[in-house]
Amino acid sequence: MKFVFYTHSLVSDWNHGNAHFLRGVMRELIRYGHKAMALEPADAWSRRNLLASIGPAAVERFADDFPDLTSRQYDARFDHEAALDDADVVIVHEWTDPTLVARVGRMRKQGGEFTLFFHDTHHRAVSSQGDIARLDLSGCDGVLAFGETLRQRYLRAGWGRQAFTWHEAADDRLFRPQPDIVPTRDLIWIGNWGDDERTAEIGEYLIGPARALRLRGTVRGVRYPESALAQLRHAGLDYGGWIANADVPRAFARHRVTMHIPRRPYVAGLPGIPTIRMFEALACGIPLISAPWEDTEELFRPGRDFLFAHSGAEMTQLLREVLEDEAQATSLAASGLETIRSRHTCRHRVDELMAILANHGTARVRDAIAAREAAQ
Secondary structure: OEEEEEOOOOOOOOOOOHHHHHHHHHHHHHHOOOEEEEEEEOOOHHHHHHHHHOOHHHHHHHHHHOOOOOEEEEOOOOOHHHHOOOOOEEEEEOOOOHHHHHHHHHHHHOOOOOEEEEEEOOOHHHHOHHHHHOOOOOOOOEEEEOOHHHHHHHHHHOOOOOEEEOOOOEOOOOOOOOOOOOOOEEEEEEOOOOOOOOHHHHHHHHHHHHHHHOOOEEEEOOOOOHHHHHHHHHOOEEEEEOOOHHHHHHHHHOEEEEEEOOOHHHHHHOOOOOOHHHHHHHHOOOOEEEOOOOOOOOOOOEOOOEEEOOOHHHHHHHHHHHHHOHHHHHHHHHHHHHHHHHHOEHHHHHHHHHHHHHHHOOHHHHHHHHHHHHHO
C-alpha cells in the first residue's frame, strides 16, 4: 500500500519532535514492503530555523541519515489531488494548515478511496481548544491521538467520527545501546526550552540538582534564552544546542544518566503522555530519572524501568544514588530497554496502525491487508 503523511516537516526536527516518530514509522512501513512518503510545506518554520541556526549542511545530512525516506515540499501551487491519486492511507498531522486539512477531507468525501486519519501529537486540544474545534475533520475516517486522555478529549468534544490511541515510540533501528562507547560524563538532558511550559521544572529538576552535585553534564536542544544559558553555565552544564537525531544514541552513551522533564500542559491536562525522548532514551539503554507525570496507561514499570523524582531534592538524591550504584544503574537500563523492545518500538506502532486499518479502513485498504495476510 501507499502511505502519505502530511507533516510540518520530516527533514527538520528543530523543535519538532514528531519528525522523530514519523521517520521511524515510515522506515518500518518501507521495511514491510509498503510505499511511504511525506509532504511538508515549503515554508515550514522548523526547516527555516534549522537552516538559519545550523546551515544547509543540517538539512542536507537528512538524506545521508535516512536515505530510504522521501519528503516533497508543497506550496500554494502544489497539486494535492494528483499527489493523493494513488494513495491508500493518508495521515494528516495536527500542525497542517486548517484549509489544507479541509481540502484533503473534501477529497475523501468526494470519492477518494484512501483512508484518511488526522494525527494529533500536541496539547492544543487542551491548551488552545478553539484551534482544534475550528478544524473541519468531517472528511476524516478517524483520529490518531498519541494518548488515551487525548483520545477521550476528542470523543467528548465530538471532533471527528472516531478516535484511536496511537502512542509515539522509539525507532529502535536508530535508538539502541552503543556498547563500544565508555561514558565519560555524568548527566545529559536532551530537550528544547519549551517557552514557559517547563521553565520552572528545568530549574528545579535539572539545573538545581546538577549544581548541587557538581555534575559534569551536557544539555542539548533549542530555543534557550540567554537567561537560561547563564543558569546552565552557573550550574557547570555544557550547552551544545541542536543535535541531529542520528547523533543522539552516541550522545546518550557518553553519559551515565539522563532525565525526563515533561511540559506542564501534558502533566496538567493530558496525563499519561510522556515525551518521545523518554522512549528514545530508554531504547538507548541509559538509566533515566523522571520529573513527575502520571503513567495512567501503564506504559512503563516505574521503579524498574526508570525512577520518579517528585521534587528537586529527590532528583538530587536519586541522581547521586544512580551515579554511585553501578548495579542499580545497570538494572534500570536493562529494564527500560526490555520494555521498549517488547512494547514501544515503531514496529509495534505500525502493527497497531495495521490493526486499526484492518477494522476501520476503506474497502480498498481492508482488501489489501486481507490479501497480504493470506499470502503470508
